Amino acid sequence: MSAWRCALVALFISVSLPASAILGGLPDGDAPDSPERRVDPDGCESPWAGVVSVLIGNGVFSGVVVGDRWVLTAGHVAAGRRLSPGDVRVRVPCGPLTAGVLEVVPHPGFAGYKSDRINLDDLALLRLREPLPEAVPRYPLFDRPPARGIVLTLVGYGGGGNPRDGVTVGARADTKRVGENVLDDWVSRPGQGPAAYVWDFDGPDPASSLLGGPSLGNRREATVASGDSGSPAFVRDGEHWSLVGINTFQIQLPAKPPKISVPPPHFGSGGGGMLIAPYAAWIRGVIDAAR
Structure with missing residues (x-):
């Protein structure tokens, strides 16, 4: 891990909050998004029925x-x-x-x-x-270390909203939402391998990409917010979806020049959770x- 990334981890662990809802893009972005568009069918026909x-x-x-x-x-x-x-x-x-x-x-x-x-x-x-x-x-366990840059599919029952207004729709036990983000980096246990993963919530302005890499787009990029801790992160593994992590936190990230970014769940904030591999x-x- 580079010196800048080490400093980044040292900063953002001081502002960790419990994770939760799947929150997507702007309602007036290049490809307009909405909390309703992120809702997954709540039945056996969905790949996320588990x-x-x-x-x-x-x-x-x-x-x-x-x-x-x-x-x-x-x-x-x-x-x-x-x-x-x-x-x-x-x-x-x-x-x-x-x-x-x-x-x-x-x-x-x-x-x-x-x-x-x-x-x-x-x-x-x-x-x-x-x-x-x-x-x-x-769901099968993804029990090997994932690569940086893989796309995570986030699925959870927390509220919905957008990066400008935050959470606008409360969590419901019968309303499941889906979004994506990229595994940008790991957090390792001292002397051991990666135990957790982190992402940033990228917006259309490159300044919001604090961990590197472009946005997946207004209708795909997502993060977690209050109301849905324990939501799974999946990766496509051959013909199957495998469980790569459990989302557990949201974070503020240091911006450049060094300062604390806007609070989650807005563009420029971040989130992440526990990798499955070390706990399988x-x-x-x-x-x-x-x-």
Whole structure:
């Protein structure tokens, strides 16, 4: 990693916020966008029918099916319900059906969300009371380090909006949105390999591209915002969609000359989450141990 990127990471970990909604482009951009255009069909016909809403109290979050009775989400979403898993429900769009949670299994390294850093190990598995119907997709794990520059497809149940006005439509358990961004860089654990990924939210002005690379375009580029932590990031892997990460944070990025950029979820901000590859053995071990 270059000296500039090292300095960048040191700066943006001090302004990390929980992640969430899929927020797209401007309504009056070159290719006009809207929150409604980002909505995915909420049923079995969608390739994202295994992306689920996680319901805790009045909160709506996201997760993804990784086994017959297992959903993966962010640790900061569900870890606090480890002793009361009955407080957590999962709404599965393919049906639809609402599933009860028998067990919450946070990653053992997750010690709670802190806003002054990118929180590694921010993952939790939800064990459902009953197996899911066969029609619900179970997504394979992308268990090798992804390359910088790959396109991520972000799918979640948070609110919608645009980069000028922020979130304008609240999160709903039955409204799933889809967008894309590019994996711009990794965050590594000291002495080890990459554990998290980051992107920037590029607008039409090149000055908003703080991690490099052009925008994917007003109708494709997206980021996360408050309301949807635990949403999955997918990559196309041959003929299949594979789970490459779980979105867990949004960040302010240092601009040039050095200063803190606009707050998320506006153009020039960023986001990211936990890579699946370094956690794949833990995910499979928890699932296998419960069989």
